[in-house]
Amino acid sequence: MNAPVSQDKFRAYRERKKAAGLREVRLWVPDTRSTAFKAEATRQAALLNHSEDEKEAIAAMERLAHDVLDDWH
Template sequence: MWVNIRSYPERMRAMGLRQIQVWIPDTRSEAFCTEAHRQSLAVAHSARSRDDQTFIDAAPDPQDQ
């Protein structure tokens, strides 16, 4: 089934939507992994780590719904 590619943005605009482009961190990069690990250690070793973990544990798990 052939779909007119140009008509898709037109249909979206007709529904009141607009297209945007979003740049996000590349979670596959070594630099991202290194920084995420550094931040996780900082949180784990903070004076409020117990409070932080209690907050996280209290959040609902979307997979349970």
């Protein structure tokens, strides 16, 4: 039995991309819409809130942003 038309269409698409020197990569990432993800993000943010690690990270980001803006002008 032949593959459905949509499968043939995607197979041809993938072959064109391969011929162009590209390769397919599939990634599984956390579902940021889930309640479990939101709860864990909130929990971790609360642990960092006003901690010394947070202060150091913010200071480092501010230094980097300042350096980038200086180079950009």
